[in-house]
Amino acid sequence: MSKFINWRSNWLSGDFQLFTDGVQKGIISFSSWRSDAESMFEDKNYFFSNVGFWQSQTNVIDRKTHEVVAIITYDSWKSKAVISLKSGEQYEWRSTGIWKSQFTVSNYKDEHIMYSSNSNTGTISSDTDNELLIVAGLFIKHIYNKRVVVLVACFMPIIMISINRH
Template sequence: MERILNWRKGLFDSNYQVFENAYLKFSINFSSLKNSAIATTQQGIYLLRSDGYSNPETKIFNSNHEVLATIKYDWLAFKAKIIFANGENFDWSFQNSWLSRWSLNNHTDKQIIYNSSSSTGLIHSNIDDDILIFVGLFIREYYTRIIYAMVLIVIFMSFMRNVF
């Protein structure tokens, strides 16, 4: 059963809304300065909280403060691994050099493919799992913020070099 979902976010904010058949399925609201978010679905509310710089990871909590999964990032390869409490593992990675297509899969029977175009996109999924779907969007935003920070640092360094 393939599901096709639409997502959108504001041009200058990091809040995502995901729609299925023109109905709001869930939303993700990001913290402004931290890589943390709150996902609101029809099944519940989830907190995604990131910690660490040298070995970063994000924990996904349900409304009872139980850890459902952990996301571990590989900054150099722009990849991530999602490890659920039940032992199920998923790999997340970009699929093209423009960073507009990425996927999340367990390499057996579950796969989600994401496409983006500026502030909108499509999600093709063969499973009905909102947590996996919003995790894929969260990781994309995580890496997008890192890329923006790196660009700002390069601009700042070139500006400072010209000043002195």
Template structure:
């Protein structure tokens, strides 16, 4: 049975709100200058703690037990990520749309989640009830959005300075 979750994000801070049947069921709240976040979705509460330069990986902590339940490893060159659960299962996050408006989380067997977005909202269509995977897909998308923003913020002043020196 497919589960549909609507989401909206705040462009300024990147936070998400999750809705089912028109009622808010969860949220993802990011730190101000980090790619770490807190999330609540129905009865689940997770903390995402990013580590390494360019946030090369993120530990996912179950806030009820304070145990690490997953690690997300990023492949920034290919816009892919691997979600490794502590039970040994692995899922791949990847962008599937030409304009980065669609992405998936899948084990390529029996669990598949599809994300679509338009502007600052979208839909999650999931054939699994795994709330961690649903949240992780949005979290990873935002990590890549933040990396792109930082890259642009670093490159634009260099290009501008270089252009102004030649005039």
């Protein structure tokens, strides 16, 4: 069964709103000073909690049971991540577009979610009803976007100094 979802993000906060058939069905809301997030989509509620100084891992906690239901690990060099579910299943998040405007979550067998973005809006086409995987894909997108912003902010003074020297 295919599921089609539209999303919109607020570029200042990074929050995502998720819509099905024009009706808002969910939200991913990020903490102000951290990359932790709260998500609600349809009847599921998850908390994404980043672990470690470099935030190379995220624990996904089910708000109803307070259990860790998934762990996301990031590969900073390749812009990909692995979502490991409590059941033992693993899914890969991978950027597929040249401008990082398309990305997928897949187990490379029978479940595949395709995301497409354009500025602060986008679409999701999913052949699974797994709400956790659907929101995790957008969460990971936000994490990688935030890393790019930090990287640019770190190198911008160096670039400006070298430009002003000449």
